[in-house]
Amino acid sequence: MTIGRAVAAAVALAACTRCGGAPATERAELPETKPAEVTAVVTYDPTAKIETREEEVSFKLADHEVPGTLIQPLAPGKYPGIVMMAGSGPTDRNWESRLLPGTNGSGRLFAQLWASHGAVVLRFDKAAIGENKLPHDKVTFDTYVDELRGALNLLRTRDAVDVDHLFLVGNSEGGLHVIRAALGEGGRIAGVVLISSMGRTGRDISVSQNQALFDEAVRQGTITADAAKDKMDLIKQGLDTFIEGRPMPPELLAKEPALAQFATMPDAKLVRDMWSYDPAEGAKQIHVPVLIVQGLKDLQIDPQLDAARLESTIRGNGGTVQLFLAPDANHVMKHETRPLADLRKAPQDAIHGYNDASAKLDDTAVSAIDAWLMAHTGATAAGGAAK
Numbered sequence: 434m435t436i437g438r439a440v441a442a443a444v445a446l447a448a449c450t451r452c453g454g455a456p457a458t459e460r461a462e463l464p465e466t467k468p469a470e471v472t473a474v475v476t477y478d479p480t481a482k483i484e485t486r487e488e489e490v491s492f493k494l495a496d497h498e499v500p501g502t503l504i505q506p507l508a509p510g511k512y513p514g515i516v517m518m519a520g521s522g523p524t525d526r527n528w529e530s531r532l533l534p535g536t537n538g539s540g541r542l543f544a545q546l547w548a549s550h551g552a553v554v555l556r557f558d559k560a561a562i563g564e565n566k567l568p569h570d571k572v573t574f575d576t577y578v579d580e581l582r583g584a585l586n587l588l589r590t591r592d593a594v595d596v597d598h599l600f601l602v603g604n605s606e607g608g609l610h611v612i613r614a615a616l617g618e619g620g621r622i623a624g625v626v627l628i629s630s631m632g633r634t635g636r637d638i639s640v641s642q643n644q645a646l647f648d649e650a651v652r653q654g655t656i657t658a659d660a661a662k663d664k665m666d667l668i669k670q671g672l673d674t675f676i677e678g679r680p681m682p683p684e685l686l687a688k689e690p691a692l693a694q695f696a697t698m699p700d701a702k703l704v705r706d707m708w709s710y711d712p713a714e715g716a717k718q719i720h721v722p723v724l725i726v727q728g729l730k731d732l733q734i735d736p737q738l739d740a741a742r743l744e745s746t747i748r749g750n751g752g753t754v755q756l757f758l759a760p761d762a763n764h765v766m767k768h769e770t771r772p773l774a775d776l777r778k779a780p781q782d783a784i785h786g787y788n789d790a791s792a793k794l795d796d797t798a799v800s801a802i803d804a805w806l807m808a809h810t811g812a813t814a815a816g817g818a819a820k
Contacts, residue, residue: 517540
């Protein structure tokens with residue numbers, strides 16, 4: 434075969450293979466590459482009314498599982514994250530207690546409100562309360578810190594959360610636990626909100642609460658001033674004995690039978706640890722911004738002895754702190770129209786109304802928290818804030 438015929442045959446063979454013979458090698462086209470999507474960081478906006486969704490979540494710790502409720506905006510974006518901590522006793526994630534009537538807890542109301550303004554909010558049942566099945570005898574002072582930090586870590590895994598703007602919020606005793614958790618987190622969180630938070634030791638607050646009850650009883654004439662003083666001396670002696678871990682003297686129990694609860698308390702070590710801790714001394718070591726919100730109609734926490742003490746201690750150590758006093762807010766930040774003097778005449782009645790269906794969050798307190806959150810969040814991602 435001549436060279437010309439060989440070339441012609443090769444061309445003909447190539448043409449035939451494309452028409453049904455052996456397949457020709459074709460170039461593989463790679464899929465188009467798309468630029469990475471940038472999700473806008475959303476600034477908290479008190480004027481927003483964002484549609485939200487709520488879901489049940491949980492997170493595991495070394496020895497138990499913590500159940501909670503997460504509520505977040507439906508609109509895409511990266512939002513500030515908030516972890517909430519309830520107060521003392523059998524108070525659940527909604528800030529509702531089985532000891533009080535009603536299901537209108539301030540925790541639930543705050544979570545819904547903050548989410549509608551542009552935040553991802555996680556509230557949970559603390560150790561041995563509500564659906565949290567950790568046995569009471571397994572709860573330690575550090576358990577509450579572990580749960581708060583576990584909640585923060587859960588938020589850090591959520592795509593909708595701006596991890597540079599995480600906040601801890603605590604009410605009453607919950608503020609004490611938030612302070613300790615904030616110390617453990619260091620600069621990994623953006624700020625702390627203390628609502629009606631303990632600013633003294635539990636021992637000192639207990640003394641003040643009992644003193645207020647006796648002062649009112651003296652005013653009403655149901656006990657003499659001398660008898661009230663004698664009772665308070667016994668209570669102080671009993672509290673000091675308990676805090677120091679000493680056995681309660683029989684002669685003291687004979688004079689004040691109510692002190693027997695400290696002699697038989699099953700979680701005595703836990704209570705002793707909490708009541709001897711000074712939250713103001715802890716709070717002054719916090720190096721992120723702190724907002725303190727206190728109601729002037731609060732029957733449990735004192736605006737001067739607790740809130741002002743927290744504020745002055747933090748500021749005195751060079752911390753960034755703001756104190757807001759809500760004139761008509763009670764201990765759980767519900768609006769209270771009755772005079773403080775009237776509330777003190779029947780404190781249990783006032784406390785039993787915390788979760789009434791008609792009880793509303795105090796507008797001035799809400800506005801103060803809203804303004805602080807807006808000031809301490811911001812849009813840092815490309816594209817600006819999503820409103």
